[in-house]
Amino acid sequence: MFGFLKKVGDYTRDAAGAAQYMTQGLAVTFDHLRRRPVTVQYPYEKLIPSERYRGRIHYELDKCISCEVCVRVCPINLPVVDWVMNKETKKKELRNYSIDFGVCIFCGNCVEYCPTNCLSMTEEYELAAFDRHSLNYDNIALGRLPTSVTSDPAVHPLRELVYLPKGEIDPHVVPDSEPRAGRLPEQVLETLPKAEPPAAAPPANPDEKG
Ligand code: SF4
Numbered sequence: 166m167f168g169f170l171k172k173v174g175d176y177t178r179d180a181a182g183a184a185q186y187m188t189q190g191l192a193v194t195f196d197h198l199r200r201r202p203v204t205v206q207y208p209y210e211k212l213i214p215s216e217r218y219r220g221r222i223h224y225e226l227d228k229c230i231s232c233e234v235c236v237r238v239c240p241i242n243l244p245v246v247d248w249v250m251n252k253e254t255k256k257k258e259l260r261n262y263s264i265d266f267g268v269c270i271f272c273g274n275c276v277e278y279c280p281t282n283c284l285s286m287t288e289e290y291e292l293a294a295f296d297r298h299s300l301n302y303d304n305i306a307l308g309r310l311p312t313s314v315t316s317d318p319a320v321h322p323l324r325e326l327v328y329l330p331k332g333e334i335d336p337h338v339v340p341d342s343e344p345r346a347g348r349l350p351e352q353v354l355e356t357l358p359k360a361e362p363p364a365a366a367p368p369a370n371p372d373e374k375g
């Protein structure tokens with residue numbers, strides 16, 4: 166009899182302890198319901214990619230010299246540089262250039278090493294397509310202007326965490342007028358010392374006869 170009563174007492178104490186822990190847990194859970202969700206509501210809201218974001222590659226055909234450096238530095242030799250040698254001018258003639266974004270890993274090596282800067286990385290990342298062959302961009306597709314989160318009137322652009330003011334973690338509550346953390350590349354350029362114009366050559370001495 167005494168053993169049974171002890172078991173009942175232990176059970177009641179355990180149940181009361183468990184109920185207390187569950188209540189504490191639920192209190193924390195319900196406390197989270199009072200906060201505003203820090204969720205980016207894509208596609209109506211989009212984060213602004215950082216300045217060094219490696220999105221879709223942009224290409225300028227008129228700058229390309231068909232040197233194929235981009236092919237050699239690419240981990241998978243991906244860019245296709247289609248050129249022919251013009252025997253009369255003894256120069257390469259570029260016919261077409263293409264990059265297959267279904268294969269590209271967006272490492273940026275080609276952009277880094279292109280000697281004429283005709284390649285650049287854009288902030289465009291929405292490249293989804295129904296057909297994988299349509300991801301093979303030719304020089305026309307590579308040369309079109311990239312989409313921009315900030316210039317799309319249907320999108321509310323939000324700052325990434327590192328660009329929010331100090332102590333702020335939710336981009337929704339930060340108005341656009343608020344100064345952003347960190348400086349833009351053009352603001353950094355303004356702080357750099359300006360190059361001095363070359364000093365004018367001293368006038369020649371009229372007494373000296375050469
Ligand atoms: S970004 Fe990288 S993988 Fe893509 S084409 Fe350039 S070098 Fe190749």
Ligand code: SF4
Nearest residue numbers: 229230232233235279
């Ligand atoms: S490295 Fe630049 S210039 Fe040379 S072939 Fe590639 S895109 Fe053209």
